[in-house]
Amino acid sequence: MAIDTVLWSKLVTGMTLAFHAIFATIGVGVPLMIAIAEFVGIRKKDPHYILMAKRWSRGFVISVAVGVVTGTAISLQLALVWPNFMKLAGNVIALPLFLEVFAFFFEAIFLGIYLYTWDRFKNPYTHWLLTIPIVIGAGMSAVFITTVNGFMNQPEGFLMDGGVFTAVDPVQAMMNEASFSKVFHVLSSAYLTGAALLAGIAAFTMLKKGVTAYHRKALNLMMGVLLLFGLLNALAGDVSAKFLAEHQPEKLAAAEWHFETEKGADLVLMGWLNAENEIIGALHLPNFLSFLAFGDFNAEVKGLEEFPQEEWPPLLVHYLFDLMVGIGFTLLALSFLYFLFVFWKKRNELNKWMLRAIALGAPLAFVGVELGWFYAELGRQPWIIRGYMTVEEAATSSPQVRLLFFLFLLLYLLLGTTCVLVLRRLFRLNPVETELEKGIGKDKKTEKGEPA
Amino acid sequence: MMSYELIGISVLWLFLYGYLIVASIDFGAGFFAFYARLTKQDHLINRLISRYLSPVWEITNVFFVFFYIGIVGFFPDTAYYYGSALLVPGSIAVILLAIRGSFYAFENYGSKKNLVFLFLYGATGLFIPASLSVALTLSEGGFILKQGETVSLDYWALLSSPLSWSIVGLAIVSVLFISGTFLAFYASRAEDKPALALMRTYALFWSTPTIIVALTAFIYIGQHNDRHFQNMMDLWWLLALSVAFFMVAMWLLYHGRRYGLAFICVMLQFFCAFFAYGIGQYPYILDPYITIQSSATSPSMGMALVIAFIGGLCLLIPSLILVFKLFLFDADYVKGKK
Numbered sequence: 079m080a081i082d083t084v085l086w087s088k089l090v091t092g093m094t095l096a097f098h099a100i101f102a103t104i105g106v107g108v109p110l111m112i113a114i115a116e117f118v119g120i121r122k123k124d125p126h127y128i129l130m131a132k133r134w135s136r137g138f139v140i141s142v143a144v145g146v147v148t149g150t151a152i153s154l155q156l157a158l159v160w161p162n163f164m165k166l167a168g169n170v171i172a173l174p175l176f177l178e179v180f181a182f183f184f185e186a187i188f189l190g191i192y193l194y195t196w197d198r199f200k201n202p203y204t205h206w207l208l209t210i211p212i213v214i215g216a217g218m219s220a221v222f223i224t225t226v227n228g229f230m231n232q233p234e235g236f237l238m239d240g241g242v243f244t245a246v247d248p249v250q251a252m253m254n255e256a257s258f259s260k261v262f263h264v265l266s267s268a269y270l271t272g273a274a275l276l277a278g279i280a281a282f283t284m285l286k287k288g289v290t291a292y293h294r295k296a297l298n299l300m301m302g303v304l305l306l307f308g309l310l311n312a313l314a315g316d317v318s319a320k321f322l323a324e325h326q327p328e329k330l331a332a333a334e335w336h337f338e339t340e341k342g343a344d345l346v347l348m349g350w351l352n353a354e355n356e357i358i359g360a361l362h363l364p365n366f367l368s369f370l371a372f373g374d375f376n377a378e379v380k381g382l383e384e385f386p387q388e389e390w391p392p393l394l395v396h397y398l399f400d401l402m403v404g405i406g407f408t409l410l411a412l413s414f415l416y417f418l419f420v421f422w423k424k425r426n427e428l429n430k431w432m433l434r435a436i437a438l439g440a441p442l443a444f445v446g447v448e449l450g451w452f453y454a455e456l457g458r459q460p461w462i463i464r465g466y467m468t469v470e471e472a473a474t475s476s477p478q479v480r481l482l483f484f485l486f487l488l489l490y491l492l493l494g495t496t497c498v499l500v501l502r503r504l505f506r507l508n509p510v511e512t513e514l515e516k517g518i519g520k521d522k523k524t525e526k527g528e529p530a
Numbered sequence: 531m532m533s534y535e536l537i538g539i540s541v542l543w544l545f546l547y548g549y550l551i552v553a554s555i556d557f558g559a560g561f562f563a564f565y566a567r568l569t570k571q572d573h574l575i576n577r578l579i580s581r582y583l584s585p586v587w588e589i590t591n592v593f594f595v596f597f598y599i600g601i602v603g604f605f606p607d608t609a610y611y612y613g614s615a616l617l618v619p620g621s622i623a624v625i626l627l628a629i630r631g632s633f634y635a636f637e638n639y640g641s642k643k644n645l646v647f648l649f650l651y652g653a654t655g656l657f658i659p660a661s662l663s664v665a666l667t668l669s670e671g672g673f674i675l676k677q678g679e680t681v682s683l684d685y686w687a688l689l690s691s692p693l694s695w696s697i698v699g700l701a702i703v704s705v706l707f708i709s710g711t712f713l714a715f716y717a718s719r720a721e722d723k724p725a726l727a728l729m730r731t732y733a734l735f736w737s738t739p740t741i742i743v744a745l746t747a748f749i750y751i752g753q754h755n756d757r758h759f760q761n762m763m764d765l766w767w768l769l770a771l772s773v774a775f776f777m778v779a780m781w782l783l784y785h786g787r788r789y790g791l792a793f794i795c796v797m798l799q800f801f802c803a804f805f806a807y808g809i810g811q812y813p814y815i816l817d818p819y820i821t822i823q824s825s826a827t828s829p830s831m832g833m834a835l836v837i838a839f840i841g842g843l844c845l846l847i848p849s850l851i852l853v854f855k856l857f858l859f860d861a862d863y864v865k866g867k868k
Contacts (some may be wrong), residue, residue: 154621173831476682
C-alpha cells in the first residue's frame with residue numbers, strides 16, 4: 079500500500095511537470111523573441127516586425143495563462159504530495175523558491191502593462207523597454223527554480239544532524255555546483271525551443287498559404303536565433319555532461335550504458351540490452367565517451383558497477399538521452415543548412431522540403447525538452463535529494479493521491495485542448511493579411527481597450 | 531530587535547491580507563459578471579470588469595503563491611501538517627484556480643462571448659474562497675488526526691462543525707461585499723452611471739450578510755477555541771474599529787457619495803478584523819501542533835528570506851504603483867478612452 083501511494087505520487091508530479099514544462103518553456107523562450115521582433119521593427123521602421131511582436135504576444139498570453147495555473151499547481155503539490163520533503167528541504171531551498179516568485183511577480187506586472195499600452199507612449203522605444211523586465215523576469219524565474227532542482231541533484235550548503243539539516247547556508251545551497259550547467263542548459267534550450275516554435279509556425283503557414291513577405295521575415299529572424307541558441311545549447315549540453323562525469327557519474331553511466339569502469343570508454347548510440355545487461359545492435363563510437371566526459375580520449379570513466387544496484391537509475395534513460403541529443407543536433411543542423419541555402423544563391427531556402435523540416439522542428443524541440451527533463455529526473459532515482467532522502471520517504475501516505483491523479487489528468491486534458499482550440503480560433507479568424515490591410519497604427523481593437 | 535520569525539509572520543499576514551482584497555475583487559467580479567449575464571444586465575458592467583481585471587489577473591495569482599511559498603519557507607513544518615491534511619481540499623482549490631485563471635484568459639484574450647467559460651469563471655469565483663477558507667478553519671485546531679507520524683484530516687469533524695461552515699459563509703459573502711464596493715468605486719471613476727447604480731445595489735445587498743456572518747463566526751470561534759476568543763476579546767478596540775469603519779462605509783454607500791473613501795473604509799474594516807484574528811491566534815500557526823517559534827526555519831535562512839523580502843519589495847512596490855497609475859488612477863483609461 080505504501081509503495082502504491084509512492085508510485086501514484088510520482089505519477090501526479092511527473093504528469094504535472096511534463097505538462098507544465100511545455101508552457102514554461104514557451105513562457106521563458108517566447109518573450110525574448112517578442113522583444114527582438116519589436117526592436118527590429120522599431121529600428122527598421124518595418125510594420126511587419128511590429129505586427130509579429132503583437133501577434134506573438136497575443137498567442138503568448140494564452141499560453142502564459144496555462145503556464146501560470148500549472149505552475150501554481152506544481153508549487154502547491156510540493157507540499158501536498160511531498161510533505162516530508164518540504165519539511166526537510168524547506169529549510170534549505172526556501173530562498174530560491176521565494177526569489178522565483180519575486181521574479182514571476184515582476185514579469186506578471188510588466189506583462190500586464192505591455193499588453194495594454196501598445197499605443198500609449200509617444201516614443202516607441204518606451205513600450206519596447208517594457209519587454210526587458212518581462213524577459214529578465216521570465217529568465218530569472220527559470221534560473222531560480224532550476225537551482226532548486228540543482229540542489230536536489232547536488233545537495234550542498236548544510237550539515238546533516240540527527241535527520242535535520244543544520245548550519246544551513248542558503249546561498250551556497252542555491253549556488254550549488256550543479257546549478258551553473260543546469261541553468262545554462264535550461265535557458266539555452268528554452269530560447270532554442272521558442273525560436274523553433276515560431277519558425278515552425280511561419281514555415282507551416284507558408285506551406286499552406288504560400289510565401290508572403292511577413293512570414294519570410296519571421297522565418298529568417300527566428301532561424302537566426304535558432305542557429306545562435308542551437309550552438310549555445312550544444313555547448314551547454316557539453317558542460318552538463320562534463321559536470322555529470324565529475325559529480326554524478328552514475329547518471330552519466332546509466333545514460334551511456336557504461337557498466338565497467340575503463341579508460342578510453344566508447345560512446346554507445348541507441349541499441350538495446352539483453353537479460354544479462356549486454357548491449358546489442360548499438361553503434362559504438364570508440365573512446366568518445368571519455369572525450370565527452372573529460373575532454374581526453376583516454377580518460378577513465380566510472381561505470382555503474384561501482385554503485386550498489388539498488389541505487390542505479392533506470393537503464394531506460396539511455397534512450398531519453400540519445401534522443402534528446404539527437405534532436406538538439408538535428409535542429410542545429412537544420413538552421414545551419416537554412417543559412418547555407420540563403421547565402422548559396424543556387425538553392426531556394428524556402429523549398430517545400432526545407433519548410434516541412436522546419437515545421438516539424440517545432441514539435442521536435444518540445445519533445446527534446448521533455449526528454450531532457452525526463453532524463454534528468456529519472457536519472458536521479460531513487461533519490462529525491464541525492465544521497466539524503468529517497469523518493470519513497472518523501473511522499474505523502476494518503477491513498478487519495480490516486481484519485482487526484484485522475485482529477486489532474488482530466489484538468490490537463492481540458493486545459494490542453496481548450497488552449498489549442500482558442501489559439502486556433504484566435505489566429506484563423508484574424509490572419510496576417512487582414513491585419514495588414516486594416517493598418518497597423520490604427521488597430522480597431524486597441525481603441526476598445528483590448529490587447530492589441 | 532524583533533526576531534526574524536515574527537517579522538516573517540507579520541509580513542506574510544500582510545500579504546495574505548493583500549491577497550484577500552485583490553482576490554475578493556477578482557472572485558466577486560467573476561460572479562457578478564455571470565449573474566449580470568443571467569439577468570441580462572451584462573452590457574452594463576462587463577466592460578468595466580474586464581478593463582480593470584485584464585491587466586492585473588496574473589498579479590492576483592502571484593499574491594497567493596507568494597504567501598504560500600513564504601509560509602513554507604519561514605515555517606517548513608506548516609508544509610508537513612497542512613500539506614498532509616489538505617491533500618484533497620488543497621488539490622481541489624488548485625484545480626479550481628487553474629480552471630478559473632486559464633478560462634479568464636481564454637475568454638478575454640481569445641474567443642469572446644462564451645457562456646460556458648463565463649459560468650466556469652463565475653462559479654469557481656465562489657468555490658475557491660470556500661475551499662481556501664478550510665485552511666483557516668484547520669488552524670483553530672481539532673480537525674487534524676495524528677497517529678504516529680501520519681497526519682490526516684478529520685473530515686467528519688470538519689463537515690459537522692458549525693465553525694467551518696460559518697467561516698465558509700463569511701469567505702463567500704465578504705468576497706461579494708468587497709468586490710461590489712470596489713466595482714462601485716471603479717464605476718464612479720469611469721463616470722458610468724448605470725454600472726454604478728447596479729454595483730451600488732450589489733454592495734448594499736451584501737453588506738448585511740457580511741456583518742451577520744462575521745458575528746456568527748466570531749461566536750463559534752468562542753465555542754471552539756477559547757484561548758483564541760479571549761485573545762481577540764483583549765483586542766476589542768480593533769474589532770470596534772472594524773465595526774466603525776463598516777458603518778462609515780455603509781453610510782457613504784447609502785448616500786451615494788465618496789465611493790473611493792467607502793472602499794478604503796471597507797479595506798480598513800477587513801484590515802482591523804483580519805489583524806485582530808491573526809494577533810489573537812499568536813503564537814500558534816496550527817493549534818496545538820505548530821507555533822511560530824517551534825516551527826521557524828534556521829536563523830540563516832530566516833535572515834536570507836527577510837533580506838530577499840526587502841530587496842523584492844523595493845522592486846515590487848514601484849512596479850505596483852506604476853500599474854495603479856496606468857490602469858486604476860488614469861481617468862482616461864478607466865473611462866475607456868485609452
